[in-house]
Amino acid sequence: MQQITVGQGWALEIFGAGATPGAGTPGLPRWIPAESEYLPARLRRINVADVDAHACDLVAAWPKGVPVPDPDRAATWTDDDLAGVLLVHPREGFRCRVCGGRVNALYPDGGLPSWGGRHRYATHCPLCGSHVDQARLHALALFAP
Numbered sequence: 213m214q215q216i217t218v219g220q221g222w223a224l225e226i227f228g229a230g231a232t233p234g235a236g237t238p239g240l241p242r243w244i245p246a247e248s249e250y251l252p253a254r255l256r257r258i259n260v261a262d263v264d265a266h267a268c269d270l271v272a273a274w275p276k277g278v279p280v281p282d283p284d285r286a287a288t289w290t291d292d293d294l295a296g297v298l299l300v301h302p303r304e305g306f307r308c309r310v311c312g313g314r315v316n317a318l319y320p321d322g323g324l325p326s327w328g329g330r331h332r333y334a335t336h337c338p339l340c341g342s343h344v345d346q347a348r349l350h351a352l353a354l355f356a357p
């Protein structure tokens with residue numbers, strides 16, 4: 213696990229993809245493929261009395277083609293290891309307006325920190341192939357359940 217201070221008063225923790233959910237680690241939702249550009253992350257306040265009440269489990273997304281550094285390596289990460297990272301929310305049960313099916317999504321949030329990078333957003337419903345404009349499914353990535 214790596215921990216990097218973000219701005220003033222926040223810590224970002226990045227865990228290995230194989231981290232077991234629970235036991236203090238968020239883990240990845242099981243609908244996210246292993247060996248991908250996504251790692252489990254937790255953003256939390258520091259220097260507050262109840263740190264668990266000020267934590268948010270997220271997914272750290274690297275742009276496709278950018279090597280994902282190993283969070284379990286001994287050397288401490290620097291900001292360079294986060295180059296291109298976008299923090300996103302894992303969300304389940306979005307409904308496609310074309311086929312009516314429900315899909316899971318990695319959903320960006322402009323209020324979360326990011327480290328630049330050129331991300332390619334989802335373009336089609338993973339169930340029926342409709343364009344996201346017709347499907348009304350706008351997200352970084354979409355997954356069949």
Ligand SMILES: [Zn+2]
Nearest residue numbers: 308311337340
């Ligand atoms: Zn669809």
